Amino acid sequence: MQNVVANDEAFSENGKNRWFAKDRPEKMRQLMIDRGCKNDEIATAHRVLTDAFPLCNDRNLLAHGDWWHFDTTADEITVRADRDRNGEEQHRCFSAGTLTEIAERLDALELELWHVKRAIERRASDHDA
DSSP states (O other): OHHHHHTOTTGGGSGGGOOOTTTHHHHHHHHHHHTTOOHHHHHHHHHHHHHHHHHHHHHHHHHHSEEEEEETTTTEEEEEOSSOOTTSOSEEEEEHHHHHHHHHHHHHHHHHHHHHHHHHHHHHHHHHO
């Protein structure tokens, strides 16, 4: 998305453009403003990236944490964080339903961002023609 907005295929490869997830909504919003994106695109991207942040944290815990305990009776998995994080529990339980909800919500947010990206790409190709 950064590369499309910046109209530069290497934009996101530059170290200064690798943003922390917590900063990503605001940095993308500013990039989109600077590049003349439409207000509805900016608002959608900002909201989606903001909504995605806690889900991405869950995803990262699931991907990088230790799958500590399976409770087949409750259909839950306990995941232990790979390192201590200030203010966060070391162990978190996820039900099968919660895992499905996380995946479905991330899919829906990805689709919203794809629509914004596609609109920007179309406008850029119309401008080039």
